[in-house]
Every structure is written in structure tokens, then in C-alpha cells.
Amino acid sequence: MSNKQILYNKTPTPSIDPTLNTGTFRLNTIPIPQDVPPNNLLVRTHYLSLDPAMRQWLTAKRSYIAPVALNAIMRGQAIAQILKVGSTLSPKYKVGEWVVAGTGWQEYALVTEKEVEKVTLPPGGRPTDAMSVLGMTGLTAYFGMVEVGKPKEGDTVVVSGAAGATGSIAGQIAKIKGAKRVIGLAGSEEKCRFLVEELGFDAAVNYKDAQWKKKLKEVTPEYIDVFFDNTGGEILDACLARAARDSRFVICGAISQYNAAKPQGPTSFMQVIAQRVTIKGFIVFDFVKQYRSALQELASWLVEGKLKRKEHIVLGGLEGAPQGLVDLYAGANTGKMMVEVAPMSEALGPKSKL
Known part of the structure; x- marks a missing residue:
């Protein structure tokens, strides 16, 4: 099995060109990692966040975060499911658990514990809440x-x-x-x-x-x-x-x-x-110190009905991310925009229901 990735290919001038391979991004394919290092998790991306700040991540020189390097995997957060657990993390994490992870724009990723947060939902919550209203x-x-x-x-x-x-x-x-x-x-x-x-x-x-x-x-x-x-x-x-x-x-x-x-x-x-x-x-x-209470x-x-959420899901897999990002800047979305990299129907076992 292979892992598709989207890499930062070319500096925007100034707008993002969503044409894969000749535009701002290019598609890359590598094998899915088989051996998981002791301090890593292998996760599968299901929903990828699209955020306005992403344009700044490409070129901003003096900002709160370093720019994405050319030819690197595009930065991004995802709702992902754990497929394999490194030996030193096995007491804390289990196969099938859901996390919000800094996977970048790829279908599968090796991530460290610092790059993940377990998904915890209130009654009536849904997985995508962890990257929108509760993220x-x-x-x-x-x-x-x-x-x-x-x-x-x-x-x-x-x-x-x-x-x-x-x-x-x-x-x-x-x-x-x-x-x-x-x-x-x-x-x-x-x-x-x-x-x-x-x-x-x-x-x-x-x-x-x-x-x-x-x-x-x-x-x-x-x-x-x-x-x-x-x-x-x-x-x-x-x-x-x-x-x-x-x-x-x-x-x-x-x-x-x-x-x-x-x-x-x-x-x-x-x-x-x-x-x-x-x-x-x-x-x-x-x-960050106030995240938990917030x-x-x-x-x-959300549970009391005082707060409502809406999502805009981009279909078509990972390849839909570049055009989705351009559409975000054009105001195509109402609510949180995410790319469905893999539908929930393809998740592992009964835990896919969270």
C-alpha cells in the first residue's frame, strides 16, 4: 500500500495555484511505513483541516511559526485514527483510538506524542467537532x-x-x-x-x-x-x-x-x-495553559444548545486539498472547511463510531 503526500512545490505569486504538480503543490507517493519507531504512532488521516493562516505559512518570514520549507509536506492538522503504536507508547495509546494530529497533507503519518491529542467528545458530539467547535x-x-x-x-x-x-x-x-x-x-x-x-x-x-x-x-x-x-x-x-x-x-x-x-x-x-x-x-x-477550561x-x-456548529466538507480525497484551500479564500465555505481524505466508513472496527 502507498501513502499519498502533497508537498509545497512553488512559491505563490501571490495567489495559490491549485494545479497539482505544476502549481503551488505537487503530489508525491511513498510506501506506508511498516516499522513504527518506539516513540511514534502510525495514524491514518480521515479529515484534514483547511485554515486561512495556511497562506501565511508558505511565505511569512517573521511570524509566530516558521514558514513551510519548499519540497516539504504541507503543514496541517487532521482527525486521524491510530493504526500502529510504538513500543514505548503502548501503555498510553491503542490501535483504533482517534486523535487530532499534526499529520500534514498526507494519507498516513508517523507522529510523536507531542503531535497528537486524543479526541474526547461530550454527549452528542461528533468526530469532526474535535477540529472545529471543540478544537x-x-x-x-x-x-x-x-x-x-x-x-x-x-x-x-x-x-x-x-x-x-x-x-x-x-x-x-x-x-x-x-x-x-x-x-x-x-x-x-x-x-x-x-x-x-x-x-x-x-x-x-x-x-x-x-x-x-x-x-x-x-x-x-x-x-x-x-x-x-x-x-x-x-x-x-x-x-x-x-x-x-x-x-x-x-x-x-x-x-x-x-x-x-x-x-x-x-x-x-x-x-x-x-x-x-x-x-x-x-x-x-x-x-495554551487555559485550553482545558475553555x-x-x-x-x-454545545451540549446545552447555546452553541451551534456547521461544517463544509470537501470530497475527493487528499487531492482536493489545494483547490479547497483556494475556495476557502474565495469564501466558498459556511462554517469549518475540511477535506475528507478517507470516509469514516473505512475506519477500523467498532471504535470508528467513537
Whole structure:
């Protein structure tokens, strides 16, 4: 049996070219490892996470993480099942158990204990929750909103990229924490309806509407107390123009600028002075010591029905990852985007049900 891998082939210029072998990535095939080192696990990837930060991982020189090296396996997290256990890890792990693992873009991987986290689900949970609402996505939304944005009673909270993986959770957390109004910015009328009708946002604005800035003004009559930003660019600029006194601007991402040859900065920057705005970027790894308590709270909200999740699954196996990533930047997803590398029906034994 063979193991397909997707390697980083060519630097984007500036956008990712999803054409396998001649574009940003190329396909590689090697044998599946037969001998597992004592301190390793052999896992099979079932669902691969697609994340906006991946574009930055390819070229960012001064960032929170080193860039992916050319000809290396593309970096990524996966929900994977353990197939073999190294001798020194056999007391802790068993064949058939599920983990979230830093496998990279490949069907099978040898990983160390530091690269895996066992999947633990609350009643009614499903495996993919471990990489979305109860994984790094949920934690990013939680810490960005709770620790950085700090919404309080009476606040107006605006979330950009609100129908995406992180934004959809961040907006719901703001409601749970007592915000007076939560407004989402999304890229279609369908996504706006989803935010209001399914997730309980108070209003949503389609930023592709020609009158979106006027509509943003209408739905923020008391200005913006907390802005959770996933997009940057023109949307960040428009929200700065609506900033309330002592507002908090949480900079989680800037997906609109990742593929731009010349990233756009805000022209409404003087509002930072006039309204005493706090702008703070953050990385989820900043809060690693608080992961356990945050996950417990997220899980309780999920079980109680206070927090809802949505997934966008890309079919077609590992080869679908490059185009899926391009589609992510184009806003094709509602909720968390993942690639189904191997369906759950191919998992080992009865434990496949978790």
C-alpha cells in the first residue's frame, strides 16, 4: 500500500495555484511505513483541516511559526485514527483510538506524542467537532472574544468573516456573554440569513452589496464596542470609522489581504486616537495553559444548545486539498472547511463510531 503526500512545490505569486504538480503543490507517493519507531504512532488521516493562516505559512518570514520549507509536506492538522503504536507508547495509546494530529497533507503519518491529542467528545458530539467547535477553531474564537474583546452587557459586537469557521463561533460567544447586539459581516445573502436565522445574530450585512457601508451604519446606531476581525482590508477600515469610545478591535485574521500583492491598511486610522480604540492581535497559542477550561466551557455550551456548529466538507480525497484551500479564500465555505481524505466508513472496527 502507498501513502499519498502533497508537498509545497512553488512559491505563490501571490495567489495559490491549485494545479497539482505544476502549481503551488505537487503530489508525491511513498510506501506506508511498516516499522513504527518506539516513540511514534502510525495514524491514518480521515479529515484534514483547511485554515486561512495556511497562506501565511508558505511565505511569512517573521511570524509566530516558521514558514513551510519548499519540497516539504504541507503543514496541517487532521482527525486521524491510530493504526500502529510504538513500543514505548503502548501503555498510553491503542490501535483504533482517534486523535487530532499534526499529520500534514498526507494519507498516513508517523507522529510523536507531542503531535497528537486524543479526541474526547461530550454527549452528542461528533468526530469532526474535535477540529472545529471543540478544537483550534473554537479555541481561537473563544480566546479572541472572551480574553481580548471582552464583550459586556450593552455592547454592540461586529464580526467579519462571520459565516466562517471562527467567526460563526465568535459571534455566538458574544451573545452568550451578554452582548446587546451582535452583527455579522458575510459575503452573500444566504450566509447572512444563516447567521440571523440559525445562529441567532441580531443582524447581518452582505459586504458584496453595493450599499453595505450604509447598511453597516444603520445596524450600528450606537457604534461598535467590539470588532472581531477575520478579514482586514476595506472591512476593517469601515468598522474603524464606526468605532465607539474605548472600543476593542480583535485582530484574528486578514483573509482578504493574504493573497494581495500590496496589502491594504486602514485609512480611518485616526479614529484610534479620537475614540481611544484598543487594537490587539493574538494567536491561539498564547493561551495554551487555559485550553482545558475553555474546552470544558465550549463543550457545555454545545451540549446545552447555546452553541451551534456547521461544517463544509470537501470530497475527493487528499487531492482536493489545494483547490479547497483556494475556495476557502474565495469564501466558498459556511462554517469549518475540511477535506475528507478517507470516509469514516473505512475506519477500523467498532471504535470508528467513537
